[in-house]
Amino acid sequence: MKKTYFFLYYRYEKIAFLLIFIFLSSISRANELNIYSARSEALIKPLLDIFEKENGIKVNLITGDSDILIKRLESESQNSPADIFLTIDAGALYRVKKLNLFQEIDFSFINKKNKISKDYYDKEKKWISLSKRIRTVVYAKNLNPENLLKFEDLANVEWKGKICVRSSNNIYNQSLVASLISNHGEEKAEVIIKNIVKNFAKKPSGNDRAQITSVANNECNIAIINHYYYAQMLNSKEPQEREAAKKVNITFLNQKDRGAHVNISGLGIVKYSKNKKNAYKLISFLLREDSQVWYANINYEYPVIDGLNINSLLGSWGKISLDEGSINNLGNLNYKAVRLMDRVGWQ
Amino acid sequence: MVPFIYIGSSFFFLFNDNWHHIIDNVLYNYFINSMILSLGVAVCTFFIGTITAWFTSFYNFPFKKLISYFLLMPLTMPAYIIAITYVGISDQVYFLPDIRNLPGAIIMISLVLYPYVYILARGAFLEQSKELYENAQILGASPAKIFFKISMPMAKPAIVLGVTLSAMEALADYGTVEFLGIPTFTTGIFRTWFGMNDAVTATQMSGLLLTIVFIFVFIEQQSRSKVRYSESIKTQSKFSYKTPSNINKIIIIFICLLPLIFGFFIPLFQLLYWSIFTSTQMWDNGFIEIISNTIFLSFFVALLILLISILVTYIKRFKPKSLITKFMKIITLGYAIPGSVIAIAVVVPFAAFDNYINQLLSTKFNLSVGLVFSGTFFTLIFGYCIRFLTVSSRTISAGLDSVSIATDEAAKSLGVSSENILRKIHFPLLKTSIFTGFLLVFVDIVKELPLTYVLRPFNFNTLSVRAFELASHEKISDASTAAVMIVFLAMIPVSLIIKNILGKRNKL
């Protein structure tokens, strides 16, 4: 019996031990780089590992939901250990900028060779993009895509009961609607979205892959998805996913006007960064050709540097015209987009 | 207390325009869905948990020991994982009904939460005196009457506790309802916060949720304190199982197997199937580190929470009117708050405190120490305490309630100090409850997601974080390897719970 309660007798010592452990863990070391990333570990860590080896800089990483990380940045303010904030949504970058938690990026520190076009960085140079993600549609192979050229076409009565999409809680949908507001103004966008919602085949649920599967299973004919999920399913290790993906076609919308909706993953240097030099090294590294191609190969995202030799699947889709003009507006319109979707009943 | 003050204090901010928007468009929906969800989960877990507990407590049937053992296993499944597996299955098996709706969410969550009710109800059933049942039989009562008039009312405190825990956890659930596309209070909080970028309104919504939970808990505690059974129950006689007819045996086995198959085996096999495609690449050094992180974190935090809850439970017993007792009532509500909200309610005040320390030190000593609490294990553990103190302290206090106060008084009259009463009298009696509390928290931490995700320090990853990240990237077959590991890891403490609680009593 004595043995069982051993720890109870020594509880104070144990607690003290834990506290010391906690304290030690918080002491920071030199020549390092601290990253708050909303991009998940699997999709950034391998690159960071290479960077670590090349430069001898210790990279510390926390991943999390972007808005929670922002809240953390905000409340830690000048004592925050973070040097880099990395995320997968232009809206989140906008919010950090609004909170005045980014510093201006001096482009002269970045390798000149890797130029990115001006829509892919902030006007005030507070953040830059790393990769592109296109939101578009897939459709059942028996469907004629002639009447499916623009996103606005989805509002036609023709598609009643035929559209699948995930819930409006998701940032992809929110920024999609934000881009629509950016292009048409709130009133017109509301009418379009209202009609699209009327065309939903079922209540929004599941993730993007689930939407593709729904089309494959004939639960609906059109699914709104991010392009890389379709690409990943086509190359999935799991036979069922490949089967499902093979039953649908992808098409990129608005090719004749503003271009398909695009969102970006990107980063900024935190205002109170204590390792600025390292931060610039990382940015240069991430914009390097091999790193850029890595996004395409690992996750089928498009690189932000043009003219790279990307993987064959993305290559086979050809050059896609993108709605680059909206990127800088996605952040400040996100709030309006959510309220709009609430009003029209997009769950 | 700090996080609750933080949430509470949000009410002092002005209610902004977003409230009008929310009330006009979505609040009703959030409220109704959340209520139906938590009540539905309460009802489902009640039925599944009590019926299985009843059969395994009182009837003899083949494989009974094995079945009663495995009935706890769904506890190892994170709810959002089980939802993902079922959606995956229903995509391939056409005759299965679609679960992407409210009833589906209720079933998914109930399938993994019913073991709380099962374990508590079974414990209560087995502690009931055999003579009462015999007496009722002699008085001509049918098995149904015995169940409803005697077993159930006597096991009521335990069952109500289990059901309340389940309902609270359902209320706090984010991952499952989000995946299944059901707008609830919890998804609404995040939508308001992330989508509308309005943290104040989001916190105020959490406060509202907290108030609702408070009302629930208040009702539960009222129902509990009415009658005290402990002093009149004497358990002397050993229990004799009933042996039903063969047809009934088959029916009982069938009923007991249902939640087991649907809550454990089907999802596990689906996960294993998925993980076949990826498991070889997942097993690198990083993965082993993640596993050991998960084990160490769960073990030590569960231990710490256990110690705190023992302490708190005893303060409640010996000094029922103290301030800490009242605080505890509030802190135990933590179970019903979405983990991310707790996380923020921990991060913000501690970061502010850290900033204050730094300011103080830099003006006085020109010294900068950086963040002392936030971003370290301290805040993580603190968050866990708030979230899981309920589980262990309730388990322990339920055990303690059955030790009559007369025992304490007898010991005190013999001049035994309070500390010795604990050590010599209560601990041997409470061993099972304490151990169970520890293991339940252990399992919970292994599975826990939002707190760990938000509060973990740099470069610290756990299995549930990895599974979640991969799943949210829709890489389900990659995620399933981590999910399978969560299940296997959680099976260890769950098996120990079984050995500890069920095993002893099975050896009659």
Place this chain on the structure above:
Amino acid sequence: MNKKLIISDLSLSYKNNNDKNQILSNIYFELDESEIGCILGPSGCGKTSLLRAIVGFENIISGTIEVNGVCLSSSSKVIPTQARKMGMVFQDYALFPNMDVRSNVAFGLEHLAKKERDEKVNYLLDIVNLKKYENKYPYELSGGEQQRVALIRALAPSPEILLLDEPFSNIDTDIKENLISNIRKLLKEFSMTSIVVTHDQNEAFNFADKISIMNKGKIEQTGSAYEIYHKPLNKFVADFVGLGTFLQITKNDSGIFTSPFGVLDDLKFDKSFFKFKNLEMFLRPDDVIHNDKSDIKAVVIEKQFRGAEFLYKLLYNDQYHLLCYAPSHHDHKIGELIGIELDIEHYVIFEK
């Protein structure tokens, strides 16, 4: 008159691992209508198992249990407990802790209409003076009150037979005697056929019409209190019921039996014993009378004060123990020699 209860050739065993553990063997037991029977025996003798077999909790392996000529249990047939119409008062009363007194009593009366049921409960509560406690919960009652509730709860459905398992073991001695006679009176008023199980012979003597002594799963003797006490059939019964000591009896070559106190009178014991060589005689304390004038002297080695009398433990001839009651004014010291004489109407003799 028809027998109310007939148990014949009943055997019962538990399977304990591989050993067959015989709990009851070849039990015969009968009760007349409204008779109160008692199973008296040391703990572990199987008496509670017998009760449990009667209510139907134990499956018997041979024999039958019949009530009113209807077979309730046999090796092939078991009527479920619920249908047996038995009443039982448990040692710990087993009151339902979640119900108040009234609900406890009404528990077995669900088949009655509400009005009828209320009347019956009221009537029973009045009989045992518990009307004022009807809304209290068991834990608020004293042991005696709980017992009364348990008793009327068992009586409420008018059972065929009332079984009482050690009903007085938790009752204070000072009120026990009074309680026993009150309950006996109550059972007689109800004409209740009852079986009480106890290890306490005083309870048995005061409560029962008929006593069966049980030992190691067998009934050793059944009879009235007087018969059991004065005419024990074997050494176990003699020793278990009341006090007494055994004396060696020897037969000499000419066939005359002698005890340490002299030659025995052949007429005072059964001829069937004549064939044996070695016998034992059982002496009750009341068979040994203290008489200061007697020539037979024994040494006092222990004494107990019992109010009206002393119980002396004596040693005769340095080897024979005797017990003796003497009026309490005869106060002798330990070690003193006192005179005794034997006053025996009928020898209680056993084969050695």
